[in-house]
Amino acid sequence: MVYRKWKTAALGAAMILGTAAASSAATLDEVKAKGFVQCGVNAAGLQGFAAPNDKGEWSGFDIDICRAVAAAVFGDATKVKFTPLTAKERFTALQSGEIDVLSRNSTWTMSRDTQLGIVFTGVNYYDGQGFMAKKSLGVSSAKDLNGASICVQSGTTTELNLADWFRANNLQFNPVVFEKQEEADAAYDSGRCDAYTTDASGLYSIRLKLANPDEHVVLPEIISKEPLGPSVRQGDDQWALIVKWALFAMVNAEELGVTQANVEEQKTGSANPEVKRLLGTDGDFGKSLGLTPDWAVNVIKAVGNYGESFERNVGQGSPLKIARGLNELWSKGGIQYAPPVR
Amino acid sequence: MTLRDAAPSTPLSGQRGSGSSWLYDPTIRGIVFQVLLVVGLALFGWWVVHNTIVNLRAANIASGFDFLSTRAGYDIAQKPIDYTIDDTHGRAFLVGLLNTLVVAAIGVVLATVLGFLVGIARLSPNWLLAKVASVYVETFRNIPLLLQLLFWYKAVLSVLPGPRQGLALPMGSNLSNRGLIIPRPVIGEGFELVVGAVAVALAAAFGLSRWARARQMATGQSFPSGLAGLALVVLLPTFAYVLAGMPITLEYPELKGFNFAGGLVLKPEFMALLLGLTIYTASFIAEVVRAGVLAVSHGQTEAAYALGLRPSRTLRLVIVPQAMRVIIPPLTSQYLNLTKNSSLAVAVGYPDLVAVFAGSTLNITGRAVEVIFITMSVYLVISLLTAAFMNWFNARVALIER
Numbered sequence: 001m002v003y004r005k006w007k008t009a010a011l012g013a014a015m016i017l018g019t020a021a022a023s024s025a026a027t028l029d030e031v032k033a034k035g036f037v038q039c040g041v042n043a044a045g046l047q048g049f050a051a052p053n054d055k056g057e058w059s060g061f062d063i064d065i066c067r068a069v070a071a072a073v074f075g076d077a078t079k080v081k082f083t084p085l086t087a088k089e090r091f092t093a094l095q096s097g098e099i100d101v102l103s104r105n106s107t108w109t110m111s112r113d114t115q116l117g118i119v120f121t122g123v124n125y126y127d128g129q130g131f132m133a134k135k136s137l138g139v140s141s142a143k144d145l146n147g148a149s150i151c152v153q154s155g156t157t158t159e160l161n162l163a164d165w166f167r168a169n170n171l172q173f174n175p176v177v178f179e180k181q182e183e184a185d186a187a188y189d190s191g192r193c194d195a196y197t198t199d200a201s202g203l204y205s206i207r208l209k210l211a212n213p214d215e216h217v218v219l220p221e222i223i224s225k226e227p228l229g230p231s232v233r234q235g236d237d238q239w240a241l242i243v244k245w246a247l248f249a250m251v252n253a254e255e256l257g258v259t260q261a262n263v264e265e266q267k268t269g270s271a272n273p274e275v276k277r278l279l280g281t282d283g284d285f286g287k288s289l290g291l292t293p294d295w296a297v298n299v300i301k302a303v304g305n306y307g308e309s310f311e312r313n314v315g316q317g318s319p320l321k322i323a324r325g326l327n328e329l330w331s332k333g334g335i336q337y338a339p340p341v342r
Numbered sequence: 343m344t345l346r347d348a349a350p351s352t353p354l355s356g357q358r359g360s361g362s363s364w365l366y367d368p369t370i371r372g373i374v375f376q377v378l379l380v381v382g383l384a385l386f387g388w389w390v391v392h393n394t395i396v397n398l399r400a401a402n403i404a405s406g407f408d409f410l411s412t413r414a415g416y417d418i419a420q421k422p423i424d425y426t427i428d429d430t431h432g433r434a435f436l437v438g439l440l441n442t443l444v445v446a447a448i449g450v451v452l453a454t455v456l457g458f459l460v461g462i463a464r465l466s467p468n469w470l471l472a473k474v475a476s477v478y479v480e481t482f483r484n485i486p487l488l489l490q491l492l493f494w495y496k497a498v499l500s501v502l503p504g505p506r507q508g509l510a511l512p513m514g515s516n517l518s519n520r521g522l523i524i525p526r527p528v529i530g531e532g533f534e535l536v537v538g539a540v541a542v543a544l545a546a547a548f549g550l551s552r553w554a555r556a557r558q559m560a561t562g563q564s565f566p567s568g569l570a571g572l573a574l575v576v577l578l579p580t581f582a583y584v585l586a587g588m589p590i591t592l593e594y595p596e597l598k599g600f601n602f603a604g605g606l607v608l609k610p611e612f613m614a615l616l617l618g619l620t621i622y623t624a625s626f627i628a629e630v631v632r633a634g635v636l637a638v639s640h641g642q643t644e645a646a647y648a649l650g651l652r653p654s655r656t657l658r659l660v661i662v663p664q665a666m667r668v669i670i671p672p673l674t675s676q677y678l679n680l681t682k683n684s685s686l687a688v689a690v691g692y693p694d695l696v697a698v699f700a701g702s703t704l705n706i707t708g709r710a711v712e713v714i715f716i717t718m719s720v721y722l723v724i725s726l727l728t729a730a731f732m733n734w735f736n737a738r739v740a741l742i743e744r
Contacts, residue, residue, distance in 0.1 A: 018729070065509065069740035076708045087501070087705070088701060088704070091705075091708060092710055095401060095403060097709075111706075111708070114404075115403070115707070115708050116403060116404075116708040117398075117401040117402040117403035126639065137600070137714065145599050145600075146598075146599060147598065147599040147601055147603070148600045148601070149520065149600065149601060154697065154701045154702045154705065155701060155702055155704070155706070156703025158703075159416045159702060160415045160416055160706065162417075163415060163416050163417045163427040164427070167427060172421060173417070175416075175419050176419060176611070176691055177418075177419065177691055177697065177701075177702070178688075179688050179697065179701060183689075183691065186496070187691065190496070190500040190501070191500070191504050191519050192500055192519055192520075193608065194601075196601045198718055233401070234402045235401070235402060240561070252602045294418065331640065
């Protein structure tokens, strides 16, 4: 929308008027100076990933990444501010420096990594694109969707995968494209489209928001791989490392059995050298990131380890009840894997 | 020029002969300052472009216009020209541009018709008609267009039943939440004859009207050239159509699978945008028309009556030409507004230039600066062309005072 173009305009202004010579200061110093991390999140309120809870506070799996970074930097997970963004606005907001981290269920792709001046720091959720349709249509497979009208959000990998998949399967479809996820949700709910497509995790979340969730079914096909993760601006390696290792700390903590509840106890009592290195009682890993030695302790105290954050937000402890699947640890049959702290 | 003529009277004028003080020559000084201004502007423009390129490079953001020839990969709901996902972003840009032009062109025509009707109705001596027109104008002129678009889209069109329970209309048409589906005219062999007949009829009508005018100027005898021209334009193509063996057939929509197959589909996104733009802009045009008619003093009507002109002729020959002089400039502004407002299409999911090019293409390629620059330039060009045409038309119909 033109009246919502201000984010793009801000980038334009920054690119046109900013003096070419002035290189941006280190993000860590800027964040410390202003006293909080500015984190870009999903504006549509994707329950389980990024949505305001009953108390009006942002919560969710993507939000935990923002809080983990704040905890690593300040030792205080509340020192974070959120900027709600649509799919169209997200990368521009990061490029223009409006946000420090983007944690908005965004797919890591090569073109985004190489052409947008941003860099993905990891994968917090391995996802794939799926379809949802009304049960009353009697559709059991996405291949039955020939000729269907399909609601989709613009500016997403979803929009591209959709066209490719229907082409590859020799099927026809009518795209109904919206800029905002809420608009696409509402159009699907009102019956404008026969089916809705986005990442499978999003389908589970959006289904719960529909007027009658039980009337809709998520179809079995997963037509793409969508590694979702946080991203930062290129050119500031230290900041990228902090965001990267905040997530790795969560994954390593789960693997080592460090939890939100026992982290203090483990810090003082554990004899395991791996745990000692992670929690900062051995070596100076925190210092090498430009942080305090107990940076990982702060992360785990704030949001728990990866498994705890997953179960609380999107897993069995949540209304979404998503199975770990690919997001199980590598040692338990999944592909979540973090390099060692060494 | 006045300054220069006055120059000899100034005390400095005595030194001019020596040639040392060209600085004080207003003409030379004027030229120097204008050259400086142009050079300054050019430098500023260069600095803006250069700085943008350097900044984008420094931030590691890919730039340039090469993306226009790469594969777009996304589908578009409404395609006035052939387009597949294998076509380029440049082609997608064209599709978006055409979608914008389609909705703007149809919107301008419908808004003009509706606006003139409502504007004249508001002046009607019929109390009820005038009040209905007033309520229409005051309602739609005072509600933001975006809200009206959302109203048409969400409150009117999206509550329609699904395609299987759609409202069946005559001729196999159907109105559902998938849009209005009407039979599609399929053009068969021999249609060229009809097109030719239309062209011949138009040329003949034009010639007839010129001849009638010339004769009236010379002899004072009038000829109903308008009526005769209309008859020509209607009858000749109809005759040709029948002669060619009725080459237009209708393809009726059929319910197949999820949606209708065949027929011409006016999607709800298109209808919501067209309805919103038309109804909103028509309320402004109605006021422009009313102002134009009221601007012609009543004495003109009375004078025409006194000369023995009938009311219809008074309207056509006396009032309308004078009213048009007042109507056309603000009408141009309304046309420009309608075209630019069509960019709100993105709120209702209509694939216009902003939704397609400044939406999907911008996001897929990440070329924000380039895409927004092209999009802004396109709207500027469309608006300038519209304004140029309307200025030309205004000059044609302007009252020539004698």
